[in-house]
Amino acid sequence: MIRFISPMEYQNYVPPANKQAQAVYDYVKPFIENGSSKLIANVDTEVWLAQVDDILMPVTKNTTQYENSYVCSFFSHYISYCKEEMDIVGVGILKYLFIPLLSLLGWIAKLAEINKAVILNNFMLSTNLYVPVSKEQYKQLVLAAQEKFPDFLIAFRSLNEDYNAQTLADLTGLGGIKIASRRVYLLKPKNIRTKARNHLRKDTKMWNTKGYYWELATLADIRDMDRFYSSLYLEKYSKFNPQFTPAYYQHMINNKLFYIRMLKQKESNKGVCGLFCNGLGATPPIFGYDTKSDKSEGIYRALSLWGWQMIQENIVKQMNFSSGVSMFKRTRGAVGRTEYTVLFNKHLSYGKRLFWKVFAGFINHIALPFMIWRKY
Numbered sequence: 001m002i003r004f005i006s007p008m009e010y011q012n013y014v015p016p017a018n019k020q021a022q023a024v025y026d027y028v029k030p031f032i033e034n035g036s037s038k039l040i041a042n043v044d045t046e047v048w049l050a051q052v053d054d055i056l057m058p059v060t061k062n063t064t065q066y067e068n069s070y071v072c073s074f075f076s077h078y079i080s081y082c083k084e085e086m087d088i089v090g091v092g093i094l095k096y097l098f099i100p101l102l103s104l105l106g107w108i109a110k111l112a113e114i115n116k117a118v119i120l121n122n123f124m125l126s127t128n129l130y131v132p133v134s135k136e137q138y139k140q141l142v143l144a145a146q147e148k149f150p151d152f153l154i155a156f157r158s159l160n161e162d163y164n165a166q167t168l169a170d171l172t173g174l175g176g177i178k179i180a181s182r183r184v185y186l187l188k189p190k191n192i193r194t195k196a197r198n199h200l201r202k203d204t205k206m207w208n209t210k211g212y213y214w215e216l217a218t219l220a221d222i223r224d225m226d227r228f229y230s231s232l233y234l235e236k237y238s239k240f241n242p243q244f245t246p247a248y249y250q251h252m253i254n255n256k257l258f259y260i261r262m263l264k265q266k267e268s269n270k271g272v273c274g275l276f277c278n279g280l281g282a283t284p285p286i287f288g289y290d291t292k293s294d295k296s297e298g299i300y301r302a303l304s305l306w307g308w309q310m311i312q313e314n315i316v317k318q319m320n321f322s323s324g325v326s327m328f329k330r331t332r333g334a335v336g337r338t339e340y341t342v343l344f345n346k347h348l349s350y351g352k353r354l355f356w357k358v359f360a361g362f363i364n365h366i367a368l369p370f371m372i373w374r375k376y
Helices: 019-034 074-089 092-111 135-148 165-173 194-210 219-237 246-254 299-312 326-330 350-373
Strands: 002-005 046-052 055-062 117-120 153-160 177-187 212-216 258-265 268-278 281-289 318-320 335-344
Touching (some): 019 046, 135 153, 135 335, 165 177, 165 335, 177 299, 177 350, 219 246, 281 299, 326 335, 335 350
Antiparallel strands (some): 002 046, 212 258, 258 268, 268 281
16 A cells, blocks of 8 residues: 655554554654754755555655755755865866856756655655665555656665665666765675774774763753764765754654764763664764864764674664765775665656756766765
């Protein structure tokens, strides 16, 4: 059974009686009741639910909203964010070639209504995680979405050829278009070999020497959580990362999909690491510290240890460390993989289909090889 639950229908909807469905139902509740921007300041979207038999998925629906975070704006992801990245990653004189090209692409993208999209299984986080869904279920879901939202692009974010190989094969086999989004770093127990273990032993020794320890985050930690995350992801990296509000941090502390810890030293908060867990995997959408702190304190190394420890102790089977800091992650056993978005647009006009065909070709055959070459 496929069913879409609109914001108007949410109050009277009864979710399937299982932990996964209840957790997702609870997760979207404040988004629907209070509005998405009350929880994530730069996410203006209409939040729905999709029920696939006994599985529940959050769904976002957008039209324009070009200033949104990339988590529900393809314009921000492929145009605005990339322009910012030029200065962060340092592409040199190539910047003067790429900026005008991105501006031209942005103009064309708006004409093609790039942001008019319904994104399925979208938790509005940097990385979405998936629970097992069969090809037949995906087929029925996509058909139902195309019928329910006939003028909207249908999309799935955050798919890679390692953790989501079967899902990617199923969706592309159903006619989906695969478009690269970024490079991410993934970890499984088999990846932690001798060299990686040596680095992790040094990190653990540093941890013990500095006297770091973990404590579960509480409501009293929200101010520091916001300060640490903002320092790293918004001030150092990009305003197009999700701008979580205090209301969202409170929601995360209370939601069963998240496990949030504060890194402490002598009873003082030094950083935050929050894991989002769904299906077999986990990823840290909340991660941060005061970037002005002395590098000799090793706070980034200390924060990162939790994810590696969970893999080593077999608490989770897969850890998606998202993008960035590639050398650090590779030396500790993580492997770089391309993350994709899969799009369904055969129900749209010829002009929009042509745009996505050309745009996907540019991203997959020009931008992606460049990202791999630069080892992002």
